[in-house]
Amino acid sequence: MSLRLSTVILPYRRWHEGGRQAWTRAEQLGFHTAYTYDHLSWRTFRDGPWFGAVPTLTAAAALTERLRLGTLVTSPNFRHPVTLAKDLITLDDVSGGRITLGIGAGGTGFDATAMGQEPWTPRERADRLAEFVPLLDRLLTEDSVSYQGDYYSAHEARNIPGCVQRPRLPFAVAATGPRGLALAAGYGQAWVTTGDPRLYENGTPEQSVHALRGQAEKLADACAAIGRDVSGVEKILLTGFTPDRGRPLESLDAFVDFAGRHRELGFTELVLHWPIPDSDFAADEKVFEKIATEALAQLD
Template identity: 80%
Template sequence: MSLRLSTVILPVRRWQEGGRGQWERAEELGFHTAYTYDHLSWRVPFRDGPWFGALPTLTAAATVTGRMRLGTLVTSPNFRHPVTLAKELLSLDDISEGRVTLGIGAGGSGFDATVLGRRAWTARERADRFAEFVPLLDRLLTEDAVTYEGTYYSADEARGIPGCVQRPRLPFAVAATGPRGLRLAARHGQAWVTTGDPRLSATGTPEQSRAALRGQLAGLGRACAEVGREVAEVDKVLLTGFTPEGAGLLESVDAFVDFAGRHAELGFTELVVHAPIPDSVFAADEAVFEKVATEAAAQLA
C-alpha cells in the first residue's frame, strides 16, 4: 500500500513572523504537497484575524522550497474569473518550476460568496457556473489564445503563452460529491478531492463516514465510465479534519496510521492534514503532527 501524505497551511501568519518557516518545515518533514485555502476570509475564529491571499502565499512558498508540490484547496468561482486566474496560475507554475496543483471546487455560501457585494448563489447556480468555469480554465491553460462567449464567462483572444511548465497543463484536483461535479472531475481532473459527508461530521460514526466515502468513490467510478476513462487514472484525495474523527486522528501516530490505513483500503491515494493552529478547530500537538509526517508515512509504506 502506498499513500501520499500532504498538509494544508492556512495563510494566517505574516510571512516574516512564522509564515515562511511553516512552508520550509513542511518540505523538511517530507510532505508530498503543501496546500492552502483560497479564500478572502473564512469562518470563526479566522474571520476577524489575519488572512493572506493564497496565490501570493504560494508564490512566496515556491521561492523557499524546491521539492514539495504546492496547491490550493480549493479555488472557486466565488471571486475568481478564469482568464485572470489562468494568467496567475501560469506564472506560479513557472516560478515553482512546475510544482503546482490547482484544487478547484464550486465554492460555498460563506463569506467569499457575498464579499463582492452580491447575494450568495444557490447550490444550483454555483454548479452551473462551475460547469462552465472548469472547461474554460482548461482551455486557457492549454491553448495559446482563447476566444469564448458563454453564459457566465467570456474571453476575447486571451493569451496563454508560453503555457505551463507542466504539460499539457498543471493538474486539476476537482472537489466534488454530486453527479455534475464528479463528471467534471472525471473529464478534467488529474485528482478528485472530498472532505467526506458533511452531514456526518458532528453526529455520524467513523463507520458511517467510510460508507459515505465508499459511495462517493463509486460515483466517481460511474462518472469515469461515462467519459470512457479508467477511474484508476484519477488520484483520490481526502482532506481530513471533517469526518467524525475530527482532530482526534492527530492524537497519536497510531491513531493516524489506523485512520490512514482504513481510508487507503477504500481507495484513497492522498491524505491531507491541517498544520496545527492553536485555539482553533485545527488545534493539535505540533510534535505529534511532525511524527505523523515522518513516522506514519514509513509505516504506511
C-alpha cells in the same frame, strides 16, 4: 496501494512572523504537497489576519525546491478564469512546475458575498463551475482563447508560453454531486472530498467510511460514463471534516489506523491541517511531525 501525506497551511500568519517557516518545514518533513485555502476569509478566522493564496504560494515557491504546492480549493466565488489562468501559469513557472489547482464550486461562506453579489444557490454554483472548468482548461492549454458563455467570456486571451507542466498543471476537482463528479472525471487529474458534511456533527467514523465508499463508487461511475479508468484519477481526502475530526492527530497509532482505513477505500493522498493553536485545527506539533515522518513506513 501507495499513500501520500500532504498538508494544508492556512494563510493566517504574517510572512515574517511565522508564515514562511511552515512552508520550509513542510518540505523538510517530506510532505508531498503543501496546499493553502483560496479564500478571502474563512469561518472562525474571519476577524483576524488572512492573506491571499496566490501571493502566498508564489513566496512559498521561491522558498522551496521539491515540495508541490496548491490550492484547496479555488472557486468561482471571486475568481475569473482569464485572470486566474495568468496567475496559475506564472505560479507554475516560478515553482518550476510544482503547482496543483484544487478547484470546486465554492460554498455560502464569506467569499460568496464579499464582492457584493447575492449568494448563489447550489444549482447556480454548479452551473458556473461547469463553465469555469472547461474554459480554464482551454486557457491553460491554448495560446489564444476567445469564448462567450452564460457566465464567463474571453476575448483573444493570450497565455503564452503556457504551463511548465504539460499539457497543463493538474486539476484536483472537489466534488460529491453528479455534476461535479462528471467534471472530475472529465478534467481532473485528481478528485478531492472532505467526506459527508451531514455526518460531521453526529455521525460515526463507520458511517463516514461508508459514505466515502459511496462517493468513490460514484466517481468510478462518472469515469465509466466517458470511458475513463478511474484508477487514473488520484483520490484526495482533506481530513478534519469527518466525524473523527482531530482524533487521528492525537497519536501516531491513531493516525496509522485512520490512514489504513482510508487507503483501503482507494485514497491515494491524505491532507492534514498544519496545527493552529486555539482553533478547530489544534494539535500537538511534535505528534504532527512524528506522523509526517513515520506514519507511511508503518503502513507498508
